[in-house]
Amino acid sequence: MGRRLLSGAQRFSTTVLRSILPYRSLNNSPALKSCPYSFGQFNPCRPSFAARNITTSIETNMASATSLPAAVESLSLHTSSEASKFPNCYPSLNPVDTYRQHIAEKLGAAADLDAEKIYTRLQWTNSLDKGDLVLAVPSLQIKGRNPQELCKELAEKFPESDLILPPVALGVHLQFFFKPEPLTKTVIAQILKDKATYGSNGNQGLRDANDPSKGRKKIIVEFSSPNIAKPFHAGHLRSTIIGGFLANLYTVVGWDVTKMNYLGDWGKQYGLLANGYKNFGDEEKLLKDPINHLFNVYVKINAIMSEQDGPIKELKEQIKTKKEKSEDVSELEKELAKLVDASEDEKARRYFKSMEDGDADALALWRQFRDLSIQKYRETYARLNIDFDVYSGESQIKQESMAKANDTLEKSGVSEKSEGAVIVDFIRHKAKKLGKAIIVRKDGTPLYLTRDIGAILERDEAYHFDKMIYVVASQQDLHLAQLFKITELMGYKDLASRCQHINFGMVRGMSTRKGTVKFLDDILRDVGDKMHEVMKKNPEKYEQIANPVETADTLGITSVMVQDMSGKRINGYDFNLDAMTSFEGDTGPYLQYAHARLCSIVRKAELNVEELPSANLALLTETHAVDLVRQLSQWPDVVLNTTKTLEPTTILTYLFRMTHILSSGYDTLKVVGSEPEVKKARLALYESARQVLHNGMRILGLSPVKR
Numbered sequence: 271m272g273r274r275l276l277s278g279a280q281r282f283s284t285t286v287l288r289s290i291l292p293y294r295s296l297n298n299s300p301a302l303k304s305c306p307y308s309f310g311q312f313n314p315c316r317p318s319f320a321a322r323n324i325t326t327s328i329e330t331n332m333a334s335a336t337s338l339p340a341a342v343e344s345l346s347l348h349t350s351s352e353a354s355k356f357p358n359c360y361p362s363l364n365p366v367d368t369y370r371q372h373i374a375e376k377l378g379a380a381a382d383l384d385a386e387k388i389y390t391r392l393q394w395t396n397s398l399d400k401g402d403l404v405l406a407v408p409s410l411q412i413k414g415r416n417p418q419e420l421c422k423e424l425a426e427k428f429p430e431s432d433l434i435l436p437p438v439a440l441g442v443h444l445q446f447f448f449k450p451e452p453l454t455k456t457v458i459a460q461i462l463k464d465k466a467t468y469g470s471n472g473n474q475g476l477r478d479a480n481d482p483s484k485g486r487k488k489i490i491v492e493f494s495s496p497n498i499a500k501p502f503h504a505g506h507l508r509s510t511i512i513g514g515f516l517a518n519l520y521t522v523v524g525w526d527v528t529k530m531n532y533l534g535d536w537g538k539q540y541g542l543l544a545n546g547y548k549n550f551g552d553e554e555k556l557l558k559d560p561i562n563h564l565f566n567v568y569v570k571i572n573a574i575m576s577e578q579d580g581p582i583k584e585l586k587e588q589i590k591t592k593k594e595k596s597e598d599v600s601e602l603e604k605e606l607a608k609l610v611d612a613s614e615d616e617k618a619r620r621y622f623k624s625m626e627d628g629d630a631d632a633l634a635l636w637r638q639f640r641d642l643s644i645q646k647y648r649e650t651y652a653r654l655n656i657d658f659d660v661y662s663g664e665s666q667i668k669q670e671s672m673a674k675a676n677d678t679l680e681k682s683g684v685s686e687k688s689e690g691a692v693i694v695d696f697i698r699h700k701a702k703k704l705g706k707a708i709i710v711r712k713d714g715t716p717l718y719l720t721r722d723i724g725a726i727l728e729r730d731e732a733y734h735f736d737k738m739i740y741v742v743a744s745q746q747d748l749h750l751a752q753l754f755k756i757t758e759l760m761g762y763k764d765l766a767s768r769c770q771h772i773n774f775g776m777v778r779g780m781s782t783r784k785g786t787v788k789f790l791d792d793i794l795r796d797v798g799d800k801m802h803e804v805m806k807k808n809p810e811k812y813e814q815i816a817n818p819v820e821t822a823d824t825l826g827i828t829s830v831m832v833q834d835m836s837g838k839r840i841n842g843y844d845f846n847l848d849a850m851t852s853f854e855g856d857t858g859p860y861l862q863y864a865h866a867r868l869c870s871i872v873r874k875a876e877l878n879v880e881e882l883p884s885a886n887l888a889l890l891t892e893t894h895a896v897d898l899v900r901q902l903s904q905w906p907d908v909v910l911n912t913t914k915t916l917e918p919t920t921i922l923t924y925l926f927r928m929t930h931i932l933s934s935g936y937d938t939l940k941v942v943g944s945e946p947e948v949k950k951a952r953l954a955l956y957e958s959a960r961q962v963l964h965n966g967m968r969i970l971g972l973s974p975v976k977r
């Protein structure tokens with residue numbers, strides 16, 4: 271059949287290769303020191319800039335495949351080398367393509383219409399009662415014909431077929447229903463054969479669909495991106511879930527995916543943290559639980575800083591009033607200078623400056639904090655089935671790139687000086703909605719946006735990607751729109767067009783039962799605990815589980831993720847612990863239950879799964895069975911459609927619809943007590959449903975449970 275399965279080794283090697291390739295080359299390069307960029311204080315030729323370019327040890331560690339978290343399972347995909355006269359048509363990967371091809375050819379010949387036009391206009395339906403495929407006759411754009419009449423005529427002209435029932439003309443819609451028996455045979459055989467690769471299609475990601483030697487398209491998915499020593503908030507959680515899903519989706523349609531975490535790991539807050547650590551730090555605690563310990567230190571030192579803020583502000587006020595009355599303020603000013611000098615804020619600024627200047631001790635401490643945090647994060651991400659290929663971050667952006675960008679912006683007249691700072695006034699560039707943005711502060715230092723500008727250019731050069739996705743909350747819509755616009759204004763129109771912001775709404779009321787949440791681990795632990803309680807309510811089932819704590823943990827994670835992926839991304843939602851952990855309704859636990867039940871049916875039947883392909887599938891005649899098969903045949907199309915919507919809910923909605931058909935059929939399609947042949951056929955059906963459910967859950971990033 272010309273189908274090629276990527277071998278395990280091939281699949282693995284892409285992952286390993288990616289992590290060996292350094293995100294940035296080692297940057298203590300002498301080239302920096304002779305760099306041509308120089309303006310104002312923003313001078314990348316200062317030695318301090320070279321010192322900033324640090325590749326942390328954790329990134330180097332990631333080169334070893336053995337350090338990949340065990341919980342992270344790889345996804346598999348298959349490709350096809352078959353050629354069809356229709357675009358994107360792969361009957362060996364997608365059973366529905368066989369039907370599209372068949373309908374297009376038959377109808378084209380019978381009604382003297384362009385077959386390719388029919389092929390591309392055939393649409394999937396929202397529910398099985400509307401057919402398996404539908405043709406909206408007006409979409410054929412045939413002039414001078416009443417579409418309703420034409421629809422009727424086409425239905426009549428459609429010839430007898432082995433695969434399709436006589437089509438139904440409903441208004442302007444021509445509905446096609448697949449004949450049950452051949453469909454059942456094709457679909458079930460294909461699922462049992464393709465297993466985890468059913469629904470995937472490596473051809474989609476090829477640069478040239480007709481020539482695999484041209485390689486696969488490259489995508490960077492940047493997601494999660496928390497800030498070290500600050501809480502991992504709901505925005506980060508959503509970015510992690512949605513980003514992980516998108517990375518999986520692009521993987522199974524054959525793209526070369528790089529998962530990137532862009533950490534908030536640089537800035538004055540690091541100075542504050544380092545000074546705080548000198549006072550309140552505890553190495554043992556740091557090593558044991560770096561994320562929480564650093565956060566606690568940060569909170570303490572931050573509180574001190576806030577306390578100091580009051581008197582400083584007061585003094586400033588006093589000076590202002592006195593000045594207005596032309597009174598002498600020299601004493602007060604001295605006092606203020608003293609207070610400021612001794613303040614944590616100023617100390618933090620000085621410390622951060624020492625980092626920028628390349629102070630070895632300061633950088634060593636920073637690197638330790640960063641490395642330990644990343645190590646901890648990696649473990650937590652593994653619980654969500656995510657392993658990043660690259661831990662980038664704000665610290666990693668070369669001053670050189672930012673300086674170069676600034677130079678370009680200045681020379682092309684895009685940016686301008688304003689009160690000592692450098693800004694871009696978007697109103698001047700026909701993008702009124704974007705307002706104004708500061709690019710360089712008065713004191714010459716770069717900002718969040720400046721680093722993103724540097725980053726986008728660096729990534730383009732390092733990866734030559736075809737597409738880059740930023741998975742960031744909609745609160746940062748303006749930030750990303752400004753970033754893309756500036757990229758365009760700098761003369762990188764093509765680069766800007768390859769970038770996309772995938773945004774999402776807010777989660778309301780995310781808190782653990784003990785109080786507000788701070789970290790991903792806290793959320794996951796809490797949901798796991800709650801799940802454990804819910805499970806205990808059914809003692810009979812609970813006793814059957816060998817490792818309840820572990821299962822509760824997995825179900826808890828599923829709960830959070832499914833709740834997050836249920837609606838459209840842009841809609842926010844209320845974090846509802848009770849609703850998400852319930853086994854009733856379209857929840858994570860329900861999905862897991864459906865999977866476990868299918869596993870148990872197959873397990874209890876004590877039949878070798880490898881024997882199922884020889885089942886007599888003609889025995890699957892019941893409407894429930896046929897409808898389930900029709901639903902399963904849609905899976906490859908659902909994956910394809912998801913690459914257009916980029917919404918996890920597209921997959922989730924399908925999985926719930928499929929599991930509903932499944933559960934309504936259990937009473938009719940009994941396994942226990944059936945004739946051996948019937949039993950085998952039904953098991954083949956159930957195993958196929960399990961496989962599709964499994965494949966869907968895996969793209970969503972869930973770990974299907976067996977019991």
Ligand code: ARG
Pocket residue numbers: 492495496497532533534722740742
């Ligand atoms: N660390 C940022 C935050 O917590 C998110 C980073 C998003 N990515 C980017 N390239 N700006 O808000």
